[in-house]
Amino acid sequence: MIVIIALLTTPLNFTNKATGYVRDMSSETLFERRERLLGAGAPLFYREPVHIVRGEGAWLYDADGRRYLDMYNNVPCVGHAHPHVVEAMHHQAATLNVHSRYLHEGILDYAERLMGLHAEPLSSVVFTCTGTEASEVAMLMARAATGGRGIISTDASYHGNSAEVRKLSASRWPAEDPAFRAIAFPQTYRPLQEGVHGTALTELYLAEVEAAIDGFERDNVPFAGMFVCSILANEGLPDIPPGFMPRAAELVRKAGGLFIADEVQSGFCRTGRWWGYEVMGFVPDIVTMGKPMGNGLPLAAVAANKNLVDTFRREARYFNTFASSPLQAAVGMAVLDVIENEDLRSSVAEVGGYLKGALRGLEAVWEPIGDVRGHGLFIGLEWVSDRASKAPDREGAIDVVNRLKDKGFLISNAGAFGNVLKIRPPLVFNKEQAELFLTAFDETLHERYGRT
Amino acid sequence: MIVIIALLTTPLNFTNKATGYVRDMSSETLFERRERLLGAGAPLFYREPVHIVRGEGAWLYDADGRRYLDMYNNVPCVGHAHPHVVEAMHHQAATLNVHSRYLHEGILDYAERLMGLHAEPLSSVVFTCTGTEASEVAMLMARAATGGRGIISTDASYHGNSAEVRKLSASRWPAEDPAFRAIAFPQTYRPLQEGVHGTALTELYLAEVEAAIDGFERDNVPFAGMFVCSILANEGLPDIPPGFMPRAAELVRKAGGLFIADEVQSGFCRTGRWWGYEVMGFVPDIVTMGKPMGNGLPLAAVAANKNLVDTFRREARYFNTFASSPLQAAVGMAVLDVIENEDLRSSVAEVGGYLKGALRGLEAVWEPIGDVRGHGLFIGLEWVSDRASKAPDREGAIDVVNRLKDKGFLISNAGAFGNVLKIRPPLVFNKEQAELFLTAFDETLHERYGRT
Numbered sequence A, B: 001m002i003v004i005i006a007l008l009t010t011p012l013n014f015t016n017k018a019t020g021y022v023r024d025m026s027s028e029t030l031f032e033r034r035e036r037l038l039g040a041g042a043p044l045f046y047r048e049p050v051h052i053v054r055g056e057g058a059w060l061y062d063a064d065g066r067r068y069l070d071m072y073n074n075v076p077c078v079g080h081a082h083p084h085v086v087e088a089m090h091h092q093a094a095t096l097n098v099h100s101r102y103l104h105e106g107i108l109d110y111a112e113r114l115m116g117l118h119a120e121p122l123s124s125v126v127f128t129c130t131g132t133e134a135s136e137v138a139m140l141m142a143r144a145a146t147g148g149r150g151i152i153s154t155d156a157s158y159h160g161n162s163a164e165v166r167k168l169s170a171s172r173w174p175a176e177d178p179a180f181r182a183i184a185f186p187q188t189y190r191p192l193q194e195g196v197h198g199t200a201l202t203e204l205y206l207a208e209v210e211a212a213i214d215g216f217e218r219d220n221v222p223f224a225g226m227f228v229c230s231i232l233a234n235e236g237l238p239d240i241p242p243g244f245m246p247r248a249a250e251l252v253r254k255a256g257g258l259f260i261a262d263e264v265q266s267g268f269c270r271t272g273r274w275w276g277y278e279v280m281g282f283v284p285d286i287v288t289m290g291k292p293m294g295n296g297l298p299l300a301a302v303a304a305n306k307n308l309v310d311t312f313r314r315e316a317r318y319f320n321t322f323a324s325s326p327l328q329a330a331v332g333m334a335v336l337d338v339i340e341n342e343d344l345r346s347s348v349a350e351v352g353g354y355l356k357g358a359l360r361g362l363e364a365v366w367e368p369i370g371d372v373r374g375h376g377l378f379i380g381l382e383w384v385s386d387r388a389s390k391a392p393d394r395e396g397a398i399d400v401v402n403r404l405k406d407k408g409f410l411i412s413n414a415g416a417f418g419n420v421l422k423i424r425p426p427l428v429f430n431k432e433q434a435e436l437f438l439t440a441f442d443e444t445l446h447e448r449y450g451r452t
Helices: A025-038 A083-095 A105-116 A131-146 A198-218 A244-254 A276-280 A306-316 A326-341 A344-365 A394-406 A431-449 B025-038 B083-095 B105-116 B131-146 B198-218 B244-254 B276-280 B306-316 B326-341 B344-365 B394-406 B431-449
Strands: A004-006 A022-024 A052-056 A059-062 A067-070 A124-128 A150-154 A180-183 A223-229 A258-262 A286-289 A300-304 A369-375 A378-386 A412-414 A420-423 B004-006 B022-024 B052-056 B059-062 B067-070 B124-128 B150-154 B180-183 B223-229 B258-262 B286-289 B300-304 B369-375 B378-386 B412-414 B420-423
Touching: A025 B105, A025 B124, A025 B306, A052 B083, A067 A431, A083 A326, A083 B052, A083 B083, A105 A124, A105 A300, A105 A326, A105 B025, A124 A131, A124 A306, A124 B025, A131 A223, A131 A258, A131 A286, A131 A300, A131 A306, A131 B131, A150 A198, A180 A198, A198 A223, A198 A244, A223 A244, A244 A258, A244 A276, A300 A306, A306 B025, A326 A344, A344 A369, A344 A378, A344 A431, A378 A394, A394 A412, A394 A420, A394 A431, B067 B431, B083 B326, B105 B124, B105 B300, B105 B326, B124 B131, B124 B306, B131 B223, B131 B258, B131 B286, B131 B300, B131 B306, B150 B198, B180 B198, B198 B223, B198 B244, B223 B244, B244 B258, B244 B276, B300 B306, B326 B344, B344 B369, B344 B378, B344 B431, B378 B394, B394 B412, B394 B420, B394 B431
Parallel strands: A150 A180, A150 A223, A223 A258, A258 A286, B150 B180, B150 B223, B223 B258, B258 B286
Antiparallel strands: A004 A022, A052 A059, A059 A067, A124 A300, A286 A300, A369 A378, A378 A420, A412 A420, B004 B022, B052 B059, B059 B067, B124 B300, B286 B300, B369 B378, B378 B420, B412 B420
């Protein structure tokens, strides 16, 4: 028998995950130990948190041997415990892992290969350990190169957790720093002005960018650039009005700024293309990369043209103890091997396309699915209590997330209102697994909402 | 034949390492590739950088099979490529490595064991990937708990490279933020007032702390605390006037602040004690840890009492993708295993004591050695051009560092003037290796300075 106890904790983690954790008694000790050792409210997923002990491919296994289909984790992009990556890590760790102030070929081979995957003129790279550190470097780089300080972000963005990077996340941590200005994030679902569509809507959002640039000028804050996720992942993967990204980049450059693309989530074939900026049809001045890069080893980076990186090196005198290491290089290289050898780019495009199509079919039938969006194996489902008003239904989204978990499927909720179902499996997720999910999702809809 | 070419680069990395790199033609391609891919002036050690390909214990091997005794690296604390750590990493990577929002026992077992090594009331921990991230968390924690902002550091400190953390490094990146105030770092070698010694000197430095607290009050900046490395490593490992640390902590607490000890360099038996704060006779409110924790895997942490960590969790809504992971836990645990199984704490105290004693012997004979300082296997030699004036001899220190490298011994230079020889080998460094070094060091002194 399972006894459910509602806990009086209020930990909302930064991606607006489910609150009000409920747990069964069998995990009491583990949960209490966690609260004691890591602090009360250390973020946890699901009302009844899962106790995962093993992973393989897109599958995760809990302590009771129950399996879950992982449809959330983008970090283990080539699959949990991929043998090629594990062996590369093992071999390098057994050979050498040391800081970057000695010469080492591994990191250069990796840098060369990584930059070969990017568009011209992106050619040089600064390695870091985390996406937050990459965001720090990118801002410093833009500021060093332009001599400016002012940076534009969107009002529902997240680029990391350091004091400076938090200032980019206007809705979560309102900044009092005049060097940060947030614009309404571009979207077609809840447009800035009701009834405006297509390129007219694009112009409305571009006017937001212009207003921010003008605002910096008015405040005597010299402009440094704009910092956005190429596909606006944390904003809830909105459909972006046509041509917004390349046009915004133009505006930013015309004003003397640099356009920084956060590819931490959208990079490494997540969208079915190598980079989110390819999907959006622009080339950024500075790119940040992270999460999937090392399949779980802390590895992140910032790429730009050589001039920008040279300027950064000169001005910032940057050194990062654990970064640009032989271990990072070996593991990063192995991840690229797998993506290429297993042709995950094509597979993501195919499986993602299939899944999105099937979900669009369900959208046509089920009222709560207000919108189905995304690219490749990164899909967002807008959960609404009313289709006409598009009223966000965060509670409904959280309930569906938890019901799916109970059925053995791990997804999450995200977006500006926390009402977007976030489906983002490892890149190795296949069509059979997509079908298992679609069956369980359909069941969940029937259970919660009855027959349509 | 080796052709030496002086390069016209001016990369001074943040620890004031040797400038004016010279290289032999055989590494031309590697060096040029590095400048192209990682940016001109990406920091490198030594006039002729070494090309390291393998490590074992305290030994490093270059591409030509030449071996170097590593007397610099504190990160691979239990030795390069230690088999126990390598196996733990391999096993965990092959099993599971995933983010921390699922329940997992590994990270709790590690947290429990780690906190068991700390003094009361330090009991709970926030894991991060890097020391910089730990510094960010520590500042946020102190600010969340006190409601203040003002933080005191020393004028020659280094606690990381993010925008906010840089503000603690007054001499490198002067902050215009009124929430940061730096005091002259406490030392006996070049005291704040000539001729003042002992506890009278302690009082002088404590008055600096009081003045900083008063300054915040005058500026209407509510006080949050003081942030120092327990042994002032980046300041050049000065002998600290007696009782300064515990007395400063008292002052800070009396003013409503928290005392943050940076144990990134001084922790994990580096000093022959588990923590630098034990050597200095105080217990901090918040502790940061990093570098040696994962023997090269990015792993860092912040510890405090549970109330402080709870407050941080509530206020900061902190999540770190790669931190608190099963991989970090397994590797961190294996490092603790080795430190305990090989009794490295005792060995550090013994070998460090022997080395320091022998260096004190040389100090008595050789004019350029102005002072020999440090704790355990962390020794600083003040290099001076004149003993009476104590004029720092940075060039001399750099030359000695490079001569030793040519003999196969890797050390570095650091300190407020870049004139302190920094000797900080892996903890497994043994007495025979110390003797090899002492012979080479004596030879170097003879070669450069002739007979005394």
